[in-house]
Structures are given as C-alpha cells and as structure tokens.
Amino acid sequence: MVEDSKKPGLRDRKRTATRARIEAAAVDLVLRDGLEAATVDAISERADISPRTFFNYFDSKDAAILGLKPQALEDDLAEQVARPSDVDPIEAVVDLVVTTMGVGHGGDADLHQQRVEIMRRHPEVASSQFAQLNARKNRLVEQVRQLLARTATFPDDAELTARATIALAVCASAVHAAVETWVGTADSPAATDIDGPDDADVIRQRALSLIHSTLKELL
Amino acid sequence: MVEDSKKPGLRDRKRTATRARIEAAAVDLVLRDGLEAATVDAISERADISPRTFFNYFDSKDAAILGLKPQALEDDLAEQVARPSDVDPIEAVVDLVVTTMGVGHGGDADLHQQRVEIMRRHPEVASSQFAQLNARKNRLVEQVRQLLARTATFPDDAELTARATIALAVCASAVHAAVETWVGTADSPAATDIDGPDDADVIRQRALSLIHSTLKELL
DNA sequence: TTGCAGTCATGCATCTTTGCGGTACTGTAG
DNA sequence: CTACAGTACCGCAAAGATGCATGACTGCAA
Numbered sequence: 001m002v003e004d005s006k007k008p009g010l011r012d013r014k015r016t017a018t019r020a021r022i023e024a025a026a027v028d029l030v031l032r033d034g035l036e037a038a039t040v041d042a043i044s045e046r047a048d049i050s051p052r053t054f055f056n057y058f059d060s061k062d063a064a065i066l067g068l069k070p071q072a073l074e075d076d077l078a079e080q081v082a083r084p085s086d087v088d089p090i091e092a093v094v095d096l097v098v099t100t101m102g103v104g105h106g107g108d109a110d111l112h113q114q115r116v117e118i119m120r121r122h123p124e125v126a127s128s129q130f131a132q133l134n135a136r137k138n139r140l141v142e143q144v145r146q147l148l149a150r151t152a153t154f155p156d157d158a159e160l161t162a163r164a165t166i167a168l169a170v171c172a173s174a175v176h177a178a179v180e181t182w183v184g185t186a187d188s189p190a191a192t193d194i195d196g197p198d199d200a201d202v203i204r205q206r207a208l209s210l211i212h213s214t215l216k217e218l219l
Numbered sequence: 220m221v222e223d224s225k226k227p228g229l230r231d232r233k234r235t236a237t238r239a240r241i242e243a244a245a246v247d248l249v250l251r252d253g254l255e256a257a258t259v260d261a262i263s264e265r266a267d268i269s270p271r272t273f274f275n276y277f278d279s280k281d282a283a284i285l286g287l288k289p290q291a292l293e294d295d296l297a298e299q300v301a302r303p304s305d306v307d308p309i310e311a312v313v314d315l316v317v318t319t320m321g322v323g324h325g326g327d328a329d330l331h332q333q334r335v336e337i338m339r340r341h342p343e344v345a346s347s348q349f350a351q352l353n354a355r356k357n358r359l360v361e362q363v364r365q366l367l368a369r370t371a372t373f374p375d376d377a378e379l380t381a382r383a384t385i386a387l388a389v390c391a392s393a394v395h396a397a398v399e400t401w402v403g404t405a406d407s408p409a410a411t412d413i414d415g416p417d418d419a420d421v422i423r424q425r426a427l428s429l430i431h432s433t434l435k436e437l438l
Numbered sequence: 439t440t441g442c443a444g445t446c447a448t449g450c451a452t453c454t455t456t457g458c459g460g461t462a463c464t465g466t467a468g
Numbered sequence: 469c470t471a472c473a474g475t476a477c478c479g480c481a482a483a484g485a486t487g488c489a490t491g492a493c494t495g496c497a498a
Contacts, residue, residue: 009494009495010494010495011445011446011493011494011495014446014494015446036483039482039483039484040483040484040485041483049447049448050447050448050449051448051484052447052448052449052450052486053446053447053448055484055485055486056446056447056448059485060484060485061483061484061485089437090437130353134349148436151436153436155432158400159429159432161396162393162396162397162400162429162433163429163432163433163436165392165393165395165396166389166392166393166396166429166430166433167433167437168392169388169389169391169392170385170388170389170437172388173384173385173387173388174381174384174385176384177380177381177384177385178381181377181381210378210381210382210385211385213374213378213382214381214382214385214386215434215437215438216438217367217370217372217382218308218309218386218389218434219434219435219438228464228465229464229465230463230464230465230475230476233464233476234476255453258452258453258454259453259454259455260453268477268478269477269478269479270454270478271456271477271478271479271480272476272477272478274454274455274456275476275477275478278455279454279455280453280454280455439498440497440498441496441497441498442495442496442497442498443494443495443496443497444493444494444495444496445492445493445494445495446491446492446493446494447490447491447492447493448489448490448491448492449488449489449490449491450487450488450489450490451486451487451488452485452486452487452488453484453485453486453487454483454484454485454486455482455483455484455485456481456482456483456484457480457481457482457483458479458480458481459478459479459480460477460478460479460480461476461477461478461479462475462476462477462478463474463475463476463477464473464474464475464476465472465473465474465475466471466472466473466474467470467471467472467473468469468470468471468472
C-alpha cells in the first residue's frame with residue numbers, strides 16, 4: 001500500500017502526462033486567446049480529454065492555469081509540521097502558505113515564466129491562489145494550531161483555534177500582497193530566467209518583512 | 220433628482236417587497252428542505268419571480284439566504300471613514316468588517332433568528348459572508364488605507380497598501396472566528412430573543428479580544 | 439493466463455452565475 | 469393625457485462546476 005517512489009508505473013506516468021498536457025494547453029490558450037476565450041471545453045479539446053475529465057485533474061479552470069495540484073499538498077503539509085521547528089512559528093506558517101499557494105511550482109521554467117506573464121495580464125487569476133487557500137483553510141488551520149501550541153501559553157481549545165485562524169490570515173494576506181507587488185514589478189523577464197534568489201524566496205522575504213512591520217505598528 | 224427619503228414611490232416599494240419575499244422564501248426553503256434542495260429555481264418560484272431576476276437582487280444564493288444587500292454598504296463605508304476617529308484604528312476596521320459582513324442585519328427579528336439557525340446547520344453558508352468581503356476587498360483596503368494613514372509613520376504607497384491588506388485580513392478573520400464560535404454556542408434561542416447586548420456587539424468584542432491576544436503572542 | 443478489485447475517463451443531468459437583448463412598467467415633463 | 473427616458477423583469481444561451489452511473493483499463497495475485 002505504501003510502495004513509494006521507485007516504479008512510477010504506467011498508470012501514474014499516463015496521469016502525469018495528462019496533467020502536463022492540460023497545464024500546457026491551458027497556459028497556451030490563455031496567452032493566445034485571452035482568459036475568457038480559453039474555455040474549459042477548448043482546453044480539454046486541446047489536451048485531448050473530455051471536459052468532465054478536466055475536473056478530475058484540477059479543481060477549477062484557474063487551478064489548471066496556475067498548475068495547482070489538488071492534493072499533493074497534504075504530503076508537504078504533514079512534512080512541514082513534522083519539522084523540528086526551532087524556527088519562528090511565523091516563518092513556518094508563511095512556508096505553509098507559500099507551499100499551498102503553489103508559488104514555487106517546481107518544474108518547467110518556461111511554463112513558470114508563462115504563468116507570471118498570465119498573472120500580469122489577468123490579475124484576477126492570481127487571487128484564485130487565495131481561493132485555493134480558503135478551500136483548504138480548515139486543514140491548514142489545524143496545522144497552524146499545532147505549530148502555535150508549541151510556543152503558546154496554552155489557552156483553551158476554541159481560543160487556540162481562533163488564534164491559528166488569525167495567524168494564518170496574517171501570513172496568507174502578506175504572501176498575497178507580496179505576490180501582487182512581485183508580479184507588478186516583474187517586468188524584467190531576463191532576471192527570472194536564471195532564477196537567481198528563487199522567486200519563492202523573494203516572496204517569502206517580502207511577506208515576512210510586511211508581517212513584522214505591520215504587526216509592530218498595530219500594537 | 221435628489222429628492223430623498225419622503226416618498227418611497229411605488230417602484231421602490233415594489234422592489235423592497237420583492238427583496239423581502241426573496242429573503243423569506245430563501246430562508247423558509249432552506250430550513251424546510253435543506254441547503255442544496257433549496258435551489259435558486261425553487262426560491263424564485265416561491266418568491267414569484269424568474270430565476271434571472273433573482274440575480275438582479277442578490278449576488279448569490281448565499282447572499283439571499285443571509286440577506287446581504289449588494290451595495291447599500293458603500294454608503295455605510297463612506298460614513299465610517301468620514302468619522303472623527305479618535306478611536307483605535309483596529310476598532311474602526313472591525314466595525315467596517317462587521318458592517319460589510321452584514322452581521323448586524325437590522326430588521327426582522329424572526330428572520331434573524333432563522334438565519335442563525337441556518338448558520339448553525341450549514342456552516343458553509345456563514346463563510347460566504349467572508350466571500351462577500353473578498354468581493355469588496357479592493358474598496359475596503361482603500362478605506363483601511365486611509366484609516367491607517369492617520370496614525371502610521373508614512374511609508375511608501377505600496378507598503379501602506381500592503382499593510383492595509385494585512386490589517387483588514389486580521390480583522391476579517393477575527394470577526395469570522397468570532398461569528399463561528401458565537402454561532403456554535405448560540406443554542407440559547409431565548410437569549411437572542413431579547414437582543415440584550417446586541418449580537419453585533421458581542422461579536423465585535425470577541426473579535427477585538429482575539430486580535431489583541433493573538434497579536435501580542437505573535438511578537 | 440486469467441480474473442478480480444481498484445481507478446480512470448467519460449457521458450449525462452443539474453446547478454449557479456453572467457451577458458445580451460427585448461419587452462413592459464414607472465416616473466416625469468410637457 | 470401623452471410621450472419619453474430610465475428601470476425592471478425575464479427569456480435565452482453559455483460557461484464553470486459537481487454528482488452519479490457506466491464501461492474500460494491497470495495492477496496484482498492465483
């Protein structure tokens with residue numbers, strides 16, 4: 001049951017290939033025809049699947065465009081929380097958010113570049129990363145709750161959950177803001193070619209800076 | 220053109236009546252048949268309008284169930300921000316959020332009670348108040364920005380906007396959490412009959428308390 | 439090799455939501 | 469009273485999203 005990571009197997013290879021075809025088709029069509037002209041039907045046809053199957057691979061059209069894996073996260077999440085965590089809880093939560101948002105979608109550099117371009121042209125899409133987060137909110141709050149429980153002077157359960165909710169919101173909105181300014185200023189395609197400091201890191205840093213300055217001011 | 224507040228006029232009276240019929244129909248059907256059995260078609264039929272017209276009155280099915288007015292807010296918002304505001308910025312923002320979420324929908328007490336019951340049975344609906352907020356996010360951030368600009372040591376524009384975003388998120392999630400716990404513990408229908416301390420106030424207080432305790436801990 | 443159990447792809451039906459366009463009604467000015 | 473302008477209502481079509489049922493395919497074990 002828990003056979004892992006050695007033999008992909010035909011089944012998984014096919015599935016991976018299909019997902020890749022969908023992502024490519026979505027990105028291509030959006031860049032070619034615009035966001036609303038690129039319908040699910042069109043993308044599906046191009047990827048050689050039925051529209052119904054499309055939604056077996058992605059939760060939404062936007063998710064396909066951004067290449068957001070539907071679950072896959074669960075693994076990362078578990079891993080994140082299992083960490084030793086001598087680190088600042090805030091940093092851990094930001095990591096969680098960045099991962100869930102799929103900001104650092106590891107893989108094809110071209111595809112990544114194209115997605116940045118799409119986010120520049122259609123800012124609405126970028127904010128669907130946010131929606132992705134909301135959808136997983138309950139599970140994420142649970143993770144954050146565990147993180148906080150380590151350092152917090154243990155209040156009652158409801159209180160702790162509420163605090164986790166707020167902490168998550170802080171980090172999420174910070175990352176969101178960071179992504180927005182990053183997308184807005186990312187008109188230097190050459191710079192992102194090399195992926196020098198790594199896009200995800202830039203966003204992480206900006207988000208942390210925002211959080212600290214804002215919280216300091218609010219008190 | 221700017222004749223106001225004396226003669227409602229037949230047109231407005233009809234519109235108000237229709238909106239009320241929709242709200243009542245929505246609440247009744249949800250309580251009777253459940254959330255998903257109460258389709259837009261069913262609600263519309265019961266309210267004696269076409270399904271198309273339904274969306275002329277409300278942005279979504281959930282909005283109708285909760286009785287969230289589509290704009291109407293704009294007025295309140297402007298008013299909020301125009302205030303003198305010797306008050307804590309955080310309190311102001313919380314007010315903004317509570318108003319926008321339509322937590323204190325003034326009006327029919329029975330309807331209010333029914334809505335609380337619906338939120339208890341179908342928690343998903345409650346979180347669509349949150350969505351309502353996201354939809355108006357840009358405008359709200361602008362308002363919060365102005366509020367913050369008064370006390371903040373003026374950073375650059377992007378920074379200020381980012382901070383406003385985060386502050387809004389903090390307050391929004393706090394209110395959201397407060398609503399959730401309030402709904403969860405609101406199994407004393409007798410208590411809410413009298414509307415003693417006013418539901419909205421209870422939520423405001425709880426939210427503020429949450430914000431302060433959480434922020435203090437995160438630093 | 440064969441067969442079984444678990445997945446996957448798909449068609450179909452349904453629901454929510456939105457844009458467009460036409461028709462009917464309201465308020466008002468002549 | 470009448471005509472005109474502005475809304476409101478509604479039908480229609482299309483898109484995004486989801487549940488259900490069915491047939492096909494894969495992986496594995498006998």
